[in-house]
Amino acid sequence: MSAMFVLGREAVASARGQVVTSVLTVAMVAGMCVAVLMTTGRTAAAEDAALAEIDAAGTRSIVVRADADARLTANVIDRLQAVTEIDTAIGFGPIVDARNAQVPDGPKVPLRNGYGTLDGRSLVVPDLPDRALASTEAIQTLGFRDGLGALRTDTGHELVVSGKLEVPAYATFLEPLVVIPSSKPDAPSGTRPTDPLTVLIVLADSPRHVAPVSDTVKSLLEAADETKITMETSQELATIRTAIQGELGSYGRGTVLVILAVSAALVAVNLLTLVSIRRKDFGRRRALGATRSLIVALLLTQTALLAGIGALVGVAGALTALSVTGSPLPGPSFVIAVVIAAVLTALLGALLPAISAARKDPLHELRVP
Amino acid sequence: MTESTAPVLSAEDLTFAYADGDPIVAEWTTTFEAGTTTAITGPSGCGKSTLLYLLGLMLQPSAGHVMLRGTPVDALRDAERARLRAHTFGFVFQDAALDATRTVLDNVIETALYRRQSRHEAIQTAYELLERFGVEIREAHRPGQISGGQAQRIALCRAMLADPPVFLADEPTGNLDPATSETVIQALRDRAADGACVVVATHDPAVVEACDRRIRLGAAS
Numbered sequence: 001m002s003a004m005f006v007l008g009r010e011a012v013a014s015a016r017g018q019v020v021t022s023v024l025t026v027a028m029v030a031g032m033c034v035a036v037l038m039t040t041g042r043t044a045a046a047e048d049a050a051l052a053e054i055d056a057a058g059t060r061s062i063v064v065r066a067d068a069d070a071r072l073t074a075n076v077i078d079r080l081q082a083v084t085e086i087d088t089a090i091g092f093g094p095i096v097d098a099r100n101a102q103v104p105d106g107p108k109v110p111l112r113n114g115y116g117t118l119d120g121r122s123l124v125v126p127d128l129p130d131r132a133l134a135s136t137e138a139i140q141t142l143g144f145r146d147g148l149g150a151l152r153t154d155t156g157h158e159l160v161v162s163g164k165l166e167v168p169a170y171a172t173f174l175e176p177l178v179v180i181p182s183s184k185p186d187a188p189s190g191t192r193p194t195d196p197l198t199v200l201i202v203l204a205d206s207p208r209h210v211a212p213v214s215d216t217v218k219s220l221l222e223a224a225d226e227t228k229i230t231m232e233t234s235q236e237l238a239t240i241r242t243a244i245q246g247e248l249g250s251y252g253r254g255t256v257l258v259i260l261a262v263s264a265a266l267v268a269v270n271l272l273t274l275v276s277i278r279r280k281d282f283g284r285r286r287a288l289g290a291t292r293s294l295i296v297a298l299l300l301t302q303t304a305l306l307a308g309i310g311a312l313v314g315v316a317g318a319l320t321a322l323s324v325t326g327s328p329l330p331g332p333s334f335v336i337a338v339v340i341a342a343v344l345t346a347l348l349g350a351l352l353p354a355i356s357a358a359r360k361d362p363l364h365e366l367r368v369p
Numbered sequence: 370m371t372e373s374t375a376p377v378l379s380a381e382d383l384t385f386a387y388a389d390g391d392p393i394v395a396e397w398t399t400t401f402e403a404g405t406t407t408a409i410t411g412p413s414g415c416g417k418s419t420l421l422y423l424l425g426l427m428l429q430p431s432a433g434h435v436m437l438r439g440t441p442v443d444a445l446r447d448a449e450r451a452r453l454r455a456h457t458f459g460f461v462f463q464d465a466a467l468d469a470t471r472t473v474l475d476n477v478i479e480t481a482l483y484r485r486q487s488r489h490e491a492i493q494t495a496y497e498l499l500e501r502f503g504v505e506i507r508e509a510h511r512p513g514q515i516s517g518g519q520a521q522r523i524a525l526c527r528a529m530l531a532d533p534p535v536f537l538a539d540e541p542t543g544n545l546d547p548a549t550s551e552t553v554i555q556a557l558r559d560r561a562a563d564g565a566c567v568v569v570a571t572h573d574p575a576v577v578e579a580c581d582r583r584i585r586l587g588a589a590s
Contacts, residue, residue: 017470289455289483362427
């Protein structure tokens with residue numbers, strides 16, 4: 001039987017024999033978890049929700065709009081994709097109106113050439129000419145059943161819509177979106193590197209890289225006609241995002257540290273009281289052959305088990321309270337971190353009492369006057 | 370003296386003083402053989418219990434040595450001395466010193482944890498000992514639910530669990546009636562008959578009378 005199992009069983013038996021101390025330890029750790037989750041946890045959840053909304057608005061995106069004759073061409077996509085701070089770059093050519101080929105007087109949708117990767121989907125369909133990809137909104141506008149159908153442009157050209165596109169939040173301004181993909185896998189600009197672009201979307205890999213990526217994009221647009229180009233960045237949103245994250249983060253850290261410090265102190269006082277009341281027991285254990293390290297291990301194991309129970313009780317209570325009050329719930333990683341921090345804090349608080357218990361002098365504790 | 374012929378337990382110029390005090394045990398030398406019972410007597414405060422705790426490695430001497438089979442053991446590391454206490458010594462304290470929060474059975478098998486002995490094996494031995502001392506029906510009780518005599522017999526069971534070669538008892542009959550005292554005395558004699566070295570600090574004339582050897586300590590030994 002493993003030493004850990006034997007130690008755990010003895011720790012459980014000791015905890016059951018010290019009901020008041022055990023209940024107090026569980027209550028203290030549960031209270032610690034409730035306090036952290038109801039304050040910082042709720043703040044973190046609100047922060048996550050706020051950041052998600054800001055991100056949905058496109059905190060990392062840079063949008064360049066150009067006239068068809070502005071000399072902004074598809075090969076810029078190939079060059080942008082080589083920049084490490086750029087997550088993705090997508091380009092769209094000038095609009096050609098198109099309709100459902102079966103409904104000549106039906107509603108129009110804008111049809112564009114597309115280059116690059118849109119929300120993880122490569123806008124490259126090799127060796128399939130006259131194919132197009134359409135968003136859900138475009139498919140509904142065109143009235144295609146099962147998402148498939150034929151398009152006819154105002155210039156009389158026919159294409160087949162053969163796939164669906166998911167349009168991310170930063171590109172919804174292009175809706176309804178129908179794209180003629182490029183045809184060469186090794187270069188997004190494919191066989192048409194000199195084709196004009198009217199919309200270029202560049203996504204930085206993080207909000208703090210929006211400014212340098214903007215500068216990079218500007219430098220790559222030098223060949224284009226500046227008077228026919230506009231550039232929108234999400235720098236302001238990125239700044240707001242960083243400010244929110246920094247402010248709430250520092251508030252949360254401070255609160256958590258105070259709660260953990262108070263909890264560690266309470267656990268320490270609780271266990272010091274236990275060690276004081278039961279000093280004769282620890283003296284007896286030492287006299288009968290328990291090593292100091294065993295006494296320390298026993299008290300720490302006992303505390304870890306009780307703290308684990310307290311953390312689970314506290315997390316369950318706090319999440320229930322947050323749900324009932326309709327507050328945002330912190331994510332699983334935050335909750336797991338709170339449980340781990342609670343157990344470690346309790347162990348930290350138990351360390352001094354455990355060492356004190358291990359140093360009890362058998363003679364002093366066991367002698368009868 | 371070789372290890373095989375050395376006495377199981379001995380003290381050589383053993384001296385001990387509490388902080389800022391005169392030595393309560395001074396240059397004390399003796400040997401304890403296997404299979405014998407020794408009574409240590411003397412007035413209160415003469416150092417009987419202190420001597421027992423020194424011999425049992427719970428205290429470290431100010432000078433001199435405690436030896437097990439001729440090997441000095443008093444200066445070993447704390448963990449080593451604890452290991453010897455768990456494996457080599459059986460202790461009976463004056464007030465039984467049971468854990469009030471645990472059952473009688475748990476108390477008897479307590480030292481199995483310190484020796485890393487199998488719990489199952491320890492429980493088997495504990496039942497035999499409890500039956501031998503007539504307290505088997507109390508195995509599920511807690512110390513607060515039993516008499517002083519029963520508590521002392523349970524403490525004897527705990528001390529005998531590992532069948533230790535050295536058995537130290539501090540006033541084991543101090544709070545017992547004559548009949549229960551006789552049970553305890555007989556148990557100590559049986560331990561010696563089984564080959565153990567038994568050392569008892571006592572005021573009880575019945576215990577002194579039953580022992581093979583008597584050592585009387587003075588006001589300062």
